[in-house]
Amino acid sequence: MSDIIRRNPRNEWILRNRLHPQHDELTAGSGPVRGPTGLLRKNPHAVGFIGPNGIKRIDRSAGTQGGAGGLSLRARGRSAEAAPLPLHRVEQPDFYVAVVVDLAAGRLSNHDRDVLGQAHQLVKAQADQGAVVAIALGEIRDAAFDTTGADRLIHLTEVHGQPLTGYCPELKLAVLRAVDTELAPRYWLFPDSVHGGADLGARLGARLGERPAVQAWQVDAEQTVCRGGSHRTDWQRPTARLLLLAEECALPIDETRHEARPIELAAIPPVAPRIEDLGPVEVDPSKIALGEAEFILAAGNGIQDWGQFHRAATALGATEGASRVAVDDGNMPRFRQVGATGTWVTARVYIAVGISGAIQHLQGIGQCDKVVAINLDGGCDMIKRADLSVIGDSQGILGELLALAEARQNGTETPPVTANTREEERNVA
Amino acid sequence: MPNSNVNPERNIRVATLVSVGQHPKSGRTRRAGQDARAVELGLKMAGTASRLIHVGDMAEPALRQYLGMGLPQLSVLQAGPDADAVPALATHLDEQPADIVLTGVRAESGEASGMVPYLLAERLGWPLIPRIADIQTIDNGMAEVLQALPRGQRRLLRVPLPFVATVDNAAPEARQYAFGPSRRGNFAVSLANTTADDERQQWQELPAKPRPKRLNVVKAKSAADRFKAATAKPQGQGGKVIRDGTDREKAEAIMALLVAEGVVR
Helix, strand or coil: CCCCCCCCHHHHHHHHCCCCCCHHHHHHCCCCEECCCCCEECCCCCCCEECCCCCEECCCCCCCCCCCCCCCHHHHHHHHHHCCCCEECCCCCCEEEEEECCCHHHECCHHHHHHHHHHHHHHHCCCCCEEEEEEEECCCCECCHHHHCCCEEEEECEECCEECCCCCHHHHHHHHHHHHHHHCCCEEEEECCCCCHHHHHHHHHHHHCCCCEEEEEEECCCEEEEECHHHCEEEEEECCCEEEECCCCCCCCCCCEECCEECCCCCCCCCCCCCEEEEEECCCHHHCCHHHCCEEEEECCCCCCHHHHHHHHHHHCCEEEECHHHHHCCCCCHHHEECCCCECCCCCEEEEECCCCCHHHHHHCCCCCEEEEEECCCCCHHHHHCCEEEECCHHHHHHHHHHHHHHHHHHHCCCCCCHHHHHHHHHHC | CCCCCCCCCCCCCEEEECCEEECCCCCCEEECHHHHHHHHHHHHHHHHHCEEEEEECCCCHHHHHHHCCCCCEEEEEECCCCECHHHHHHHHHHHCCCCEEEEECCCCCCCCCCCHHHHHHHHHCCCEEEEEEEEEEEECCEEEEEEECHHHCEEEEEEECCEEEEECCCCCCCCCCCHHHHHHCEEEEEECCCCECHHHHCCEEEECCCCCCCCCCCCCCCHHHHHHHHHCCCCCCCCEEECCCCHHHHHHHHHHHHHHHCCCC
């Protein structure tokens, strides 16, 4: 075969003539086209596509997401799926960094994610290659360890036949000691939280004889800054092996995926727990401080029957809250007020009955997870904020809700809350 | 919450470890809040027979505030400001044993690592319960202790005596201290054999810097994305709105959400 490029005048003529019946066939799958001198030719007519209104569109965003409108929604979705995060692989780690996650209610909290992010910062600062081991003790309900930065995962739900539920620091400590002897982590990281991280970290520190850095909020390989008592001082100290990290100590991992490869522990030392968990205790919801209540039923101007509202709160087991109007009218005590001048609440579920949602009130419920609104006015601000809005008369709906809650209580046989004492407290308040 | 009416029992030996607190704004020394609650719990458990122990300087005026809560005596293990308190406490508790050792969760000044109860429990070989709100009953050498959890929840634990416990802010408020008892109370001073905490001498103590607020960083790949992130309004998630239907159906929709969120059991 000679290297001389042969021209086909007939094909060239067809390619020039867009009206030729064979034009599409030749242009379609031709791939790179050689010009007469052998140069690669780009066909400017072949780029782009015909938009919905018949006008040719050229997408110049080079396949990046959210590009200038060229891709249809479906194509955009496809490209988003097709670009998974890069996988960070550690085959033979020289050392480990152990992170004990809180796993409160079986989920990774933001604090847990921050601590995992901090672990990766510590790994990067080392010369040799390290792996982050996440230690999850207890039931996992919904936790993505691969996208939060766990290279290895130690997950246990029971130790020597005893389940890791409730309060069992002695069993967990036994697991951590087994991890310490088997993997000898270079760092131990705990979230310094009330969900058990601070307790477990301090226990491990006392057992191993390591002096932990507590409330550490700025950590690198050499120096650690810890917050001191009453948040009035900072302690600058060399980075300890055991770190109890404050919230927002580092940015969480969001640009890589990790293997979360499970590790099996060879042996866990036997342990005889002395602390016995007798389970959670029923708490009177009216005694819980408004700022930390989990479930709040709040009343506003739209309530006519206050007795019914109190009964509904009792039946649902909700802490009572109120808007400013309800408090000013004397229907609720001042310490129940939610909003800018009252308490800023952090409830997971907040039911606003007859509250239209003044901005001061909406500020107060800014941290609530799920907001339910019961209101007559379908256009009020509370409806815009709420995750579930019910338009209707609050008295009727609250009455039905009360009936449902009572039916549920009788059905499931939960112990009734003593109504008399609560009524008295209210009168005192 | 079951109401606990434990009469002060004389045969239970309660020791409370107290520290010198600090007002969070002015920095003035005072009784520490959690330690005062621990003293209050000790008074409830053992009356005025409960003991107070402090490692430090007896000249500190704030210590008299603990005596002002109605206790006749405070044992001071005299030590310097940079002494390690744990060996002194362990020796003291070996000499004068206790069934329950109470203290606050964290100190209000200094490093405030909250490690003293843990190290003490490790050294004595006792179980430790953190963040208790109340001690409900003691019988047969077993105590039922109410532990405070986040969001005002409580958990009941059973633990054998002797044990160490740290007292949470959820415990009953400490009584006001009175001037007369605080003057009348006296210190039982003994010289503690402590070692200086050398490691901490190398650390640097600075006034607390305000922590930077976390910014919402937009990681956009293209100019169009950055533009959109800078200009677009945050999407109002606009929840579900139920307009039609009977009150019963509306109430059922709310109930379904409450059950799904797990707040109604």
